[in-house]
Structures are given as structure tokens and as C-alpha cells.
Amino acid sequence: MYRPGVTRRFRPAPLGAVVLSVLAMATACGNDSAPPPSGPGSAHPTGAASDSRPATGPSPAGTSAEPSVPGTTHAGTPRCTRGDLGLSLGRVSPGAGNLYAPLVFTNTGSGACTLRGFPGVTLLDGTGDRIGAPAERQGETYPAVVLTSGDSAYAALHTVNEGVSDEPCREPADRVQAYPPGSTWALRADARGFTVCGGVFEVSAVRPGTGP
Template identity: 40%
Template sequence: MPISSHRPATAGPHRVRHRGTLLAAAAAALLSVAAVGCGDGAASGSSAGAGGTPSPPAVATSDSSGDSANGATGTTPAGTQPPAPATTGPAAAPSATTKAANPQAAGSSRCTVTGLKMTLGRGDPGAGNVYYPLDFTNTTSHACTLDGFPGVSLLRGDGSVIGKPADRTRVKPSAVRIAPGQTVEADLHTLNQGVKGDSCWRKPTLIMVYPPGSTDSMTLATSNPVVCGDTFDVGPVH
């Protein structure tokens, strides 16, 4: 039988090398896929929630002013209102009632000894009583007020008191507004000698007077009044 010139194909060296190349490429591809799979798992694991479900990314919202709602400034928590801005305008002007209640604002502050002149008028006897007008003149350029009884004592030349200070009468006092240059008075009262006994106090050298509401005194050189019957009183300023 004739021998054929064609032989069965056998794997040559070049086919072996080709197969090795294909296997190496397939192995590299598998390694690449495995590496990608590991990378995706790590990334997804960093963003997954407690239940394994990925959390959505935080999104900053903006209000109408354009400031971020999650920012440090320009935010207001839901359900709250910002405090009203403090006003720094001028204080309200005092009312007319307030001014009227303030004597100084009304131009009628209390008269003081530095703004008064004191004189003692002549005695006016009548029916056994003697009255001496004790006058106060406003020497300032503004009105002032006296309200109540003056305190009156008669003094010797050495400053000691004769008898006792004048008692107050039962007349109800009222405030008296004294215009600049105006004079008001308070009445000193005693008795004629013999109406109530025959004794009289000695003549004074000075009279010392505290105007109503004042802790400062005024003195005047005078020999009147001569108090008799231990009766010496003073009325309110009028």
C-alpha cells in the first residue's frame, strides 16, 4: 500500500507557545476582575448604612438668602423664630402729668434761706391778743413754694432760748407759691399783759426762724414780741 505523503498534524513548538500566551492572558483577566471586585466592595462598604443599605450623599440646601442651611451663620432651626432686634431709639418724652408732678419742673421748688428775706412787722393788739406778721420775701428771679409752719424761737444776746419755741396753731396749712419779689407771712400770737396772769417773758434780742421744710435757720435782731401769759404760737404761711 502506498505510503501517503501527508502526516497527521502534530503540535509544533509555535502552537505550544500560542496556547501559553492565551492562558497567561486569561489569568491576567481573572486577576483584574478579582481586583475590581475587591475595590468595589471596599467602596460600597464605606458608604453602606448599619443595615447594609448604602446611605444617600448629604446635600446642602439653601434658603432664600443663598446661605447654606447647614452653615454656621444665617440659619434658623425649624419651628423657631429669631429674636426681635433691640430698639435703641430715644426714650419717650415725659408727659405733661409727669412735669406737673415735679415741683422743680413746674418752676415752684421749695424756698430756701438763701433766697428769702425775713422781717417782723409791728404788733396788732385786739381783744387781749397781739399778732405780729412774720414776713418772707422771695429775693430770687424764679418762683418758689413754702408749705406749712415755720419754727420760731426767741433768743437772748448769748443765743440761749427764752421760754420755749412757738406752738403751732390748729389752722390747716397749704402750699403757697411765691413769685419773685412777692411777700407772704406767718402770724405770731401772744397775749396782752394781764389777760392771763401778770407775768411776761423778757424782751428778746434775736428771733430765730426755720422756714417751712428747711433745716437752716434765719435770725433777725428785734425786741419783739414780748410774750405774756405763757402764750406763744405761730400760724402757717399764707
């Protein structure tokens, strides 16, 4: 009870209570700069990835395709080689100053094989020497041709009639030599009656059949 004229004295708080109070205030202030939680579902403050490992991209080309086996096509059918094939040159057909002849590859084996692309073609004289430069590729590449036993595919040889240009004709051919597409071994066939003129000697990619 307050009494006039009497000075009231306050007892100081214990030292331990003061220390606890200061620590509590420091802890409360420090919570504003605490790092965000890092558990599942927590957001990264910058939106950046949480690790530096490179992202996993698509599988390298060819990893899901068939093994890269020499002589094997994408369908798993072996590529036709010289041992599987016979070669012949069909009848020469004229048309508007041009001459065409089908170069025919026939599967002479017992199993299926595949041809796709351009053959390498040269003309030979009676002694086996090459006549002029090899045929140049002309036109697009057609889809692969699967040849069962006895089936054929052909590539068209093209030249022009004599007199179409001032460039003279080559020596008449005795034989034609052809490398099947993708092969390093050649076949030969009779080519008598085929002569390159006007500096034009072209070959198409193979397609099904024995000619147009």
C-alpha cells in the same frame, strides 16, 4: 316561607357587630358627663375666675405724680430755702387782750419758689440764747404760696397782753429765729418789742402777703 311543623333556626349575629354595638352604647352614655367646652365665650361651670393671678389694681400712690425730688413741690416749683429768703418781723398789733405780729418771708432770689406749712420759730436774747419754748402751731395749713422774686408770705405770731393770766411774761426778745417750712436752716431778724406773756406763744401757717 313558614311551613307548619318546621322549626325555624336563627343564625347568631357576627361577634364583631356585637362589640361595635356595645361600644356605641357606652359612648352615648358617657357624653352626659363630658366637660363643657373651653373655647372663647364658654361659661365656667362655677362662675369662678379661670386663673389664679391677682387682679391688677390701681397704680401705687405717686406713680402718676411728679418724681419725688427733695425740695420740689407738687407744681414743680422749688421749695423756698434759706438762700432764697429774707426775714422780717412786722409791727405788733393788739386786739382784745391778744397781740399779733406778722413774721414775713420775702423771696430775695431771681426765680420763683414755694412755701407751705408752719415755720419753726423761737425767740432769742441779746446773746443768741433761746428764750423759752418754741412757738406752738395754731390753726389750719393753707394752700401753697408761690413766691416770685420780691413776693412775700407771712405767718402770724400770737401772744397775749401782760396781766391776762397769772403766768408772768418772758424776757423781752432781741431777735427771732425762724426755719422756713420744710427747711433745716434758720433765718434771723430783729424782734425788739415782742414779748411773750401769759404762757401763750403760737404761730400760724404761711399765707400770701405781708400781714393783715
